[in-house]
Amino acid sequence: MKLIIATIKPFKLEDVREALTDIGVRGMMVTEIKGFGAQSGHTEIYRGAEYAVNFVPKVKLEIVIGADMADQVVETITNTARTGKIGDGKIFVLDVAQAVRVRTGETNNDAI
Template sequence: MTCQLKGKDVKLIIATIKPFKLEEVRAALTDAGVRGMMVTEIKGFGSQSGHTEIYRGAEYEVNFVPKVKLEIVVPAAEADAVVETIASTARTGKIGDGKIFVLDVEKAMRVRTGETDEDAL
């Protein structure tokens, strides 16, 4: 079910990116008009499923790679542009650049004012 108060849809964009790209992505999203986001430091693996490193002469396997997760809620009309901004800014062309998911938001509320859905953004 999608949030459709007053005929307005809201989307949740979840993106995982390389940590060193965070500030560049944040600046690009701010320039694109995004007014807020949540950021979490995470670890994960994808198709590369970890790798081997050498530390002080000892070889060890790194199974989880550090990433940053962005969670951004935007009006549906802006979702494609936000996804493209994230993708083009976070892209290095190397394995592990990340993933982006777009989901429908059933309900949103600003706690302070009680505004709902797109007005809560």
């Protein structure tokens, strides 16, 4: 099993969700986050005063899937979330040692 952690631009969330559903992903966790990387924030004007926004809003997706689907999920997220501009996001793939469905006690691939 693999855990895929992806950070994407918030307006791309629904497109990515639809694309992942189309390839058979049955669930994901979504968290609104703030961060910076190469994009490193920007300046805004509020009530006439300019101030720096150091953290940019992002959305973090966490998806646990069978190892056989990992490459397809990464490719789908990459192709769907890409705008070609700085700040499109990052994807990390980690190994998952165990998964348990709390309701039924199913484990590993049966739990996801």
